[in-house]
Amino acid sequence: MNTAAQQRRKERIDRGIKVRTDGLYALMSWRELAYLIAPRSILIVGLLILPLVMPGRYWPRVISIACIYALVAMSFDFLAHYVGLVSLGGAFFVGIGSYLSAILNTSLGLPPLIAVPVATLAGGAFCTLVLLPCLPLRGVYFAIVTLMYPLFMARLIEALDIVGGTDGIMGIDSFPSAWIEQYGVIVMVLIFLFGLRRLVNTDFGLVLRAVKDNDQAVKASGMNITRYKALAVFIASATGCLAGACLAHIYMWTGISTFALDFSILPIAATVIGGSGTLVGPVLGCLILVPVSELLRDFGTLRIVFYSLILLAFVVFRSDGLMAYGQRKYDQFERWTKI
Amino acid sequence: MTGEPILQIKEVTKTFGGIIALNRVSFEVNRGEILGIIGPNGSGKTTIVNCITGFIKATSGHVYFHGKEITGKPPHKIADLGVTRTFQIMRPYYSLPAYKNLVIPLCSPRARRTGGWRGGGRLGDRNTVSIDIMEEIGFERDSYVPYKTTSTLPTGYLKRLELARCLALKPEMIICDEVFSGLSMSEIASMVPLIERLQMDGITLIMIEHRLRELFQVSNRIMVLNFGEKLVEGSAEEVMADPRVKEAYFGSEDIEEVMSHA
């Protein structure tokens, strides 16, 4: 007793271009080349054009903020998916980066273009150092402890009234020009995106994934997993600190709100929407979520409801995220066949 | 054939809360030999492996490798010295292709130091080396098997992969925790020559087994554990003749099988 609907099914066929071997491209034709390059170039060109087509001064700024979030989201995705450390402390990296760059700029007089890289590296080192004791923790325990770090820092600054207390640090220099400000973060997002994607495909990245899969076997292979985890945390926290440092110079102000939960939670939501484990997914997720949450600003607190609904819909209907969905559509034909 | 002791275990005790898993166990392993360890379930065999390789800390007692104390060192340091192990519950990287499992040990400081393998050049020398090792351990080079996702491989291959992980480190010693269990008779038969070849290559082995017949075939010496204590130690015949061993194994299939063939 088959109904009409049961008599046909969707068939998926690979587009059949499998030219990627380990680190080598064996390209057969221009079509295949285009097939490989198209998605990357659309992303790069799209990101570079985006500020030009945005009206006014407000929307380009939103793009900058989205890029800041994108850096944090990539850092989350890298740690969670490739190292198995689910960090809820994105705000910690952002806060440390932004305070460091602010202090380097206002107290030592370093120009932003020097303060930002220094804050990135020093902040990464500092975050790694204080996270070192948590590295043996797993799963939920690591998540909870990292969630505490930014909250702790915010209360510490408030209670001790250090580095500007509740007022924050004002009078931070902005980037030398609006162009540098706009494109600096965009280029950084692209560099970190392609850099991280390359990294996870090296042997080093393979060891990190092995640590996530099965840390006992990595220990039995004569490798110090704490060292590998620490290196990965350094990479991730430096990425987050870079985001924070740029933020300080874009707003020309920093304060304890950089340690706020938003910087921990929104990147995770963006990763869910974009597709975890893809590194591109989180970037796309931020480019969608940040503008949407700006649009919903008029609704006041009600936007949290919209926001939750979007997230809920993604978790229920598209739990592998937009990227996985898009990739499937791109790599495979689909058609209905009778059975 | 066998030389001076290279691994010495002295009075090792391990308690888990109230359970005494190991009670003052002492023994030595000589260079180049195969020492078999047998004992009923729960007699502390895996626990002694964990104590030697640093995966758990002994409550008291000492372990010496080449006369130097290695008690309480972290697992990666002990593996770095050349004392490697397999896991009773296999621990491959399920999500990776099978051959990539070996790229990880090949990245370790020991594998890089002991040379032999030509480092990890840009075009993926480590991949080539890992395929070489897999061939050595019984994967067919030209089949698809080494390239399959590990989670799809049958037990026999996973056991071999455990051994291959040890081999990638160019070990001095391999401690095999039940590499024969879960395998069919024919699979075991194909593993035995492999073990013998490892010994000929100068690797010292400790083999923990429930498959007594195959174990007696390859091992030079047998030690029996029961309730965390060492019962006896000696040649296979000596051990099996001991009434205490018969008592410990009373009613168990392992011994009946061996006795029926003896």
Ligand SMILES: Nc1ncnc2c1ncn2[C@@H]1O[C@H](COP(=O)(O)OP(=O)(O)OP(=O)(O)O)[C@@H](O)[C@H]1O
């Ligand atoms: N992590 C642990 N916590 C508590 N008890 C443990 C732990 N590991 C082992 N034990 C106990 O120690 C004893 C010895 O266990 P062990 O795993 O060494 O036995 P085994 O000889 O390897 O057994 P099998 O032949 O089943 O592998 C058992 O009674 C076991 O319950």
Ligand SMILES: [Mg+2]
């Ligand atoms: Mg055991």
